[in-house]
Amino acid sequence: MTHDHDLELLPTAAQTEAALNPPAGRNGGDLVVETLHGLGASTVFGLPGQHALGMFDALRRSDLRYVGLRVENNAGFAADAYGRVTGEVAPLLLSTGPGALMSLAALQEAAAASAPVLAIGSQIPVAGLGGGRHGYLHELRDQQASFRDVVKSVHTVRTQSQIPSAIAAAWESALTAPHGPVWVEIPQDVLLAETTLPVVTAMDATPRELVPRPELTAVAADLLSRASRPVIIAGGGVVRSDASGKLVALAERLDAPVVTTFGGKGAFPWEHPLSLQSWMEDRHTTDLLEDADVLLVVGSGLGELSSNYHTFAPRGRVIQIEADAGKLESNHPALGIHADARLALSALLETVAERHDPSAPERVAALLSAVRERLDGQDLAFEREILGSVRAALPASSPSFWDMTILAYWAWSAWPGALHSAQGAGGLGYGFPAALGAAAADPSKPVLAVSGDGGAMYSIAELATAKQYNLPVTWLIVDDGGYGILREYMTDAFGEATATELSRPDFVALAESFGVTGVRTSPETLRDDLAKALAEPGPSVVVLPALLKMFAPTHLG
Secondary structure, eight states: OOOGGGGGGSOOHHHHHHHHSOOSSOBHHHHHHHHHHHHTOOEEEEOOOGGGHHHHHHHTTSOOEEEEOSSHHHHHHHHHHHHHHHOSOEEEEEOSTHHHHTTHHHHHHHHHHTOOEEEEEEESOGGGOSSOOOOOTTOOSOHHHHHHTTSSOEEEOOSGGGHHHHHHHHHHHHHSSSOOOEEEEEEHHHHHSBOOSOOOOOOOOOOOOOOOOHHHHHHHHHHHHHOSSEEEEEOHHHHHTTOHHHHHHHHHHHTOOEEEOSTTTTSSOTTSTTEEETOTTOHHHHHHHHHOSEEEEESOOOOTGGGTTTTOOOOSEEEEEESOGGGTTSSSOOEEEESOHHHHHHHHHHHOOOOOOTHHHHHHHHHHHHHHHHHHTTTOHHHHHHHHHHHHHSOTTOOEEEOSSHHHHHHHHHSSSOOEESTTTOOTTOHHHHHHHHHHHOTTSOEEEEEEHHHHTTTTTHHHHHHHTTOOEEEEEEEOSBOHHHHHHHHHHHSSOSSOBOOOOOHHHHHHHTTOEEEEOOTTTHHHHHHHHHHSSSOEEEEEEOOOOOOOOSSOO
């Protein structure tokens, strides 16, 4: 007997005919790209290599759009950004050994930022697997082992029939909360061999929902309803789960001030009367959070930066909603709720009682005033003006991507709203290739990348990528002659800096050598020059020679 729900599993006549007579000239690489297409991918990033040529050959027989970068790590950063801005899986095609290993820093950042990157790498031929020393090109004893401590899950293929299932399982893993990078590896001969397997059609890799336990959300709702001084910390999990609207609704129902972590910027409106903004590295903010009798932490592990370098010591009851079980109560005892932020906030909104606290906006205003006074006393008007000029030049709908540079450290705290940076893992070179990935996702609006001169040198090769694909990315390079933040750290710690000063090229001339428009600006003309560059189609480079300072830390005393 055939039940109605079984009918969906029965192939149509056309599907049966296509399965029985697959087109000739396909190889294992075709199974890869067919599976990606069936799962809904439209764009892939990567860099070809000898063992991976089967996948790249198959790309020309597919509808997938390929964006090729010049360094594997940069391709990983581009895929990371594509995943962040779209919420979709970003496929990343890599070769074996050196090519694969070059992506590890980018995948570490994707893991720290919970970006859904699906890295598919090749392997040496099947006969060489197993740890023996066969002398194959690019051979590693255990290539998987290099990725296992970085990515969410590892998936190995040994036959062509395993390709669709392995990629679908990896896809589901990447999109199951918490999002993250995954690794699939396929031997060279499996990719190159002709295949008679049917064309891969629609695939199902629906991620599992991470639903909160109702008894825990009931306790959390009761604690929040009865709180005298509730405060909310909103982390990146709120942004990734598209839960900003629910966060605003909950904060307004509770009259609870909200501070966003650096990874959670954009989770709460910057100018909202309850917005404490993002001054996580400020002692005034730390004091206010410690004074809360109930502290709701949503989508954050309260790591080093979010805890003001672990000087934060909450005195009230902590409720922590976190999709990553490894982060749950890892730094502070809490009522731990292992759940997707959106689903948990929805549950709280259904049960929490409304409370009114007219003093909450006053406490927020007092906190922000205290932060301003602290900065006013440190002769930092120049840095604040530079950041203000960048913000004024960037269209409100345009995303920005920031490398590990002093201006980015300022932006973490002071930039009004959403941004993307490499603060999760902290590797250099993120800003420009990530911006390219975002521009590939939506080329209809300009994208801003911000780097220092040191970090920029990690990504110079990608000027060729920007030009080749005519991506609308404006790259602001703040040239201070070295690794500026390390110069400050070392000078503060040791009295002088070592190995921080750098020879560097004429960045404007270098950009022009790639056919990319370049301009040297000044603090006085930065806003206009940057706005003009962002308004022009295609890529551009704006170079600002400037020596910036950081605001004084508050965690050392």
